[in-house]
Amino acid sequence: MAIDFIILNLLVLVALGISFFKSKEKTSKVVKIAFNSLVNTVPYIMITIVIIGIMQGFIPNNLIAEYLGEKSGISGVLLASLIGAILYIPAFVSFPLVASLIEKGASVMIGAAFITSLTMIGFTSMPLEIKEFGIKFTVLRNISSFIAAIVIAVIIGVLL
Amino acid sequence: MNGNKMMNENDKSKIIKSYVGVLIFAALFIGVVILFPERKDTILSESTKYFIEMLLIIPSVMLFIGLFGAWISKEQTTKYLGKESGTKGALIAIIIGSLPTGPLYMSFPIASSLLKKGASMLNIIVFLGACACLKIPQGLVELKFMGIRFMMLRWSFSIILIILMGYILEKLLEEYSNDN
Known part of the structure; x- marks a missing residue:
């Protein structure tokens, strides 16, 4: 930052x-x-911050590391993408978090899925995205980012 | 002239609505803090952290939009990022996207001003994708924690998928606007 x-x-x-x-x-x-x-x-950024603040209060980062660290396989990838889509964690924090996740036993595939969906999908910033681009755009971009996260994860998992 | 005035009125009511939204969310925030006193400290400290982050970065992002708006003409934007810009346009979109402009939500107003100036939908999607997952400063952190192989793979396939996404979404959104 x-x-x-x-x-x-x-x-x-x-x-x-x-x-x-x-x-x-x-x-x-x-x-x-x-x-x-x-x-x-x-106003939209303030709304975004309120959503992020509440979310972080209930789901701290170390809880995610504990939880995702035990997952594996394609269901783990799906789960990591889903959690990444909903949460907001700054990219600067996400890389050390993913590193600790992998240390705890999660596969690289899960790490890649988590980073990609975390950065590309903004559940918390949707009010702003809808304001600037409309609902259709927002839904399409976020869904395709979700698919992209899974594809990138699988490719990295296979190649690494 | 008249149309202009009407648009301003429209803008004003939109702004008022958005501030009402802020009040609703502020009430929600206070409600959550009161209902879950054990979460209060974390929620407050996290919100303050992001609020400060916003204060530090938002003036620059807005001035960036202002500089772009005042100095770069519609013709230039269309030429470099418009429909005819091709691979070069996508490359420019990736390079601007990877500049440090803060979290993804700060990129939406920038992307929207690019779109208004004539950038193609493809390049807007590519720009947002790059903003999200191909930031240069974050790359240093990624290199340190994940290693060069992970980073190279993630960056190359992200670029490929972002461009692919741009093509598909541009088609889908065009069909949608033709239907209306």
């Missing part, structure tokens, strides 16, 4: 500086667009 934040803020700051030097008029437009999109997006 810290690296993310530093790189992004530096990039944007430099770009904003260049923008300001090149045209003050356009830069005020930049700020205006930014502000409008902030007002539009903030």
